[in-house]
Amino acid sequence: MAGQNLFDTEGITSYYFLLSALLVYLVPATYYKLKPAYSYAKPKNSGQAFIKVCLRKVNYIKAREGSLRTLLYFASLLLLCLTTWKIYKYDTSVAGEDFLFNPYDILGLEMGASTREVKNAYRKLSKLYHPDVHGGDNTTETIFFKIVQAYKALTDEKARENWEKYGHPDGPQAAVSFYAVPQWLVEQENRYIVLGVYFLLFMVLLPFIAASKWWEAGKYISSHKVLRHSVVAFYTYARENMPISELIETLSASLEFASMISLKALEQKSIELIEKSFPQPPDSLKINAAYCRTVRVLLYAYFYRIDLDNIKGLVNPEKLKELQMKIVAKSSDLILHGMLPTLGFGKCYVESTLNCIKLHQMLLQGVHETASPLLMLPHIRKEMLDDRAPPTIAAFVFMSPAEKKSWLNNKNNPLLTSTQFEETCTLSEGMPALLINLKLGLYDNDKVYAESTVSLIVELQRVTTKEHAEIQSRKSSLSPEGCAGAESYVEDRPYKRTKHFGHLSPPVHCPRFPLQKNEGWWALLLKAKDKKLLLPPKRIENLVASTEVLFAFKAPRRPQLHQVEVWIISDSYVMSPQRQSFSYEVVSKKKAPKEAVEEDTEEEKASSSEESALESDSD
CATH class of the missing domain: 1.20.5 (Single alpha-helices involved in coiled-coils or other helix-helix interfaces)
Known part of the structure; x- marks a missing residue:
């Protein structure tokens, strides 16, 4: 029996549809609402190091979610409650019982009641709910109408049999579906x-x-909303060996900042006051756009870690701090998806590309190019960096606990509590480092022929700075025991090729950067002689434990020993690139001897003559 599609005259079906749609939105929204606003990449035994130093960042991320999204969420919750109440009210009403017609329940009888019991119940209920008794009440009329229907269904043998078999007095019914349209829409x-x-x-x-x-x-040129005009500007100003100061000036010329900045005359004077507070005045501007100076001053104030609240005479410092955070957040997208593709892919400038990556390191960590990398650690301030300070985080990890305490808790530095000291040491040991292995992916008898395609596979394994320091200390030991220990340590942590479907690298510890970022690494392939890029740089975004990077390039024409270098550099932490060279020998492809060719041709002739003889015999 064919089904029927009808309009729901009561309009209740639309409430069911609305309830389903609200649940589809609210279930995942509630999950992300209850989920922490910021996740942390914790090394082993990290304690609360990441959490305590990132409280300000968490608050900024929560505030950045905006009141509109929160308002939409709570409005949907309210609408869900109203819809549920409306459905419950309808299902418990008299009209809602129409969908479940049960004549025995209407008359107050049990299944299998006799005809006499049916008539007695009908007479009793008719006296109570007859419309003449209640003066034409609509509710009473509806109840009386259902009583009459139930009486007819149970006194007619055919109707009673149909209801007991099919659930309806008229027998089997066609499937009826209602359009989920509100009632007022079809009036x-x-x-x-x-x-x-x-x-x-x-x-x-x-x-x-x-x-x-x-x-x-x-x-826009990408999904990160980088304007095409900005990329054209990057391409125009790009050159080899661009210093970081020039890259900052080029970055400030992005048109995205022009619509972002609208400062009054008094606030422009505040920009001048901020510029005067710099330890070293920046170079003179070559790009004379009005907004470029504001962008550059606020970026340098961010790099120098200047607290705008401490500068006297500033007009509306809260607005300037909010503008500074917006500029810093947008600068990351402009560097990764605008400047770096232009310098590395379009121009293939090595030094400019490296400086651009370093600029992104500075942006995420909030440090100046001349500052110590130790400022990435919690509780480390500029005044603590005296002559005894280690130059890098790896050197700090190499120090013994006694040496660390003697440097951090000397008379020139404020004393650190045991908890602060533990957090600083734990975070420094958990900083990422890489183990690099290079190999060729060969398909032709392990030989690289001239002008053939060379496949260089870069195997990367992510370890902590502490683990990397232990490997380096064991390898640098001159004793055979030390070398054996280093080899055994590497064998204990072999390279394992793991597949990550949609997994991103761990989050970056960057409490000063306003947004959450995941670790990013760049792989550069260069010629060893002239340090020129062989291929455009590749960004690695899925390095959780280990991964592979494939470089495919054309082998040189000259058969001899060639050497390339692979540089791996992080765009998230202030650290120098890890470099590893690789040598491969290019050989000329030898031609086959003439005698072998002649033998092949004679064998082919003999086989063809045998085939022709067999065909003639068959004929």
Whole structure:
């Protein structure tokens, strides 16, 4: 029996549809609402190091979610409660019982009641709910109508049999489905309003949104909303050996900042006051746009870690700090998806590409290019970096606990508590480092022929700085026991190729950067002689434990021993690139001897003559 599609005159089906749609949105939204706003990449035994130094960052991320999203969430919760209440009220009402017609329940009888019992119950209920008794009450009329239906269904033998077998007095029914449309939408008096809304929605608003999206997509070069005009500016100002100061000035020329900055005259004077507080005045501007100076001053104030609240005479410092955070957050996208592709892919400038990556390191960690990498650690301040300070974090990890305490707790530095000292040491030991292994992916008898395609596989394994320091200390030991120990340590942690489907690298410890970032690494392949890029740099975003990077390039024409270098550098932490050289020998492809060719041709002739003889015999 064919089904029927009907309009729900009661309008209750639309509430069920709305309830389902709200649950589809609210279930994942509640999960992410209860989930912590910021996740931390904790090394082993990290304690609370990451959590305590990132409280300000967590608050910024929570505030950045915006009141609009929160308002939408709570409005959906309220609508869910109202919809549930409406459905419950309808299901418990008289109209809701129509969907479950049970004549025995209506008459207050048990299954299998006799005809006499049915008639007695009908007479009793008719006296109670007859419309003449209650003066035409609508509710009473509805109840009385159902009593009459139940009486007819149980006194007619055929109807009673149909209900007991099929659940309906008229026998098996066709499947009925209702359109989930609100009742007011199908009412006759609202037809012109509905048509007008449909026209505005599908003929005006929807085409306008599609055209706007297409127009907006044409302005940007990537999904990170980097303007094409900004990329053109990067390409125009790009050159080899660009220093970081020049890269900052080029970055400040991005048109994204022009719409972001709208400062008054008094606030422009505040920019001058901030610039005067720099330890070293920046170079003179070559790009004279009005907003470029503001961007550059706020970026340098971020790098120098200047607290704007401590500068006297500033007008509206809270607005300047908010603008500074917006500029810093946008600068990361502009560097990764605008400047680096231009310098590394378009121009293939090695030194400029490395400086651009270093600029991104500075941006995430909030340090100046001349500052010590130790400032990435918690509880370390500029005044603590005296002559006894180690130059790098790896050197700090190499120090014994007694040497660390003697440096951190001397008379020139404020004393650190045991908890602060433990957090500093734990975080320094948990900083990432890499173990690099290079090998060739060969398919032709382990030989690299001239002008053939060379596949260089870079195997990367992520370890902590402490583990890397132990490996280096064992390898640098001159005793045979030390070398054996280093080899056994490496064998205990073999390279394992792991597949990560959609997994990103661990989050970066960057409490000063306003957003959450995941670790990023760049792999550069260079010629060993002239230090020129053989291929564009590759960014690694899925280095959780280990991964592979494949470089495929054309082998040189000259058969001899060639050497390349692979540089791996982080764009998240202030550290120098790890370099490893690789040598491979290019050989010329030898031609086959003439005698072998002649033998092959004679064998082919003999085989062809035998085949022709067999064909003639068969004929």
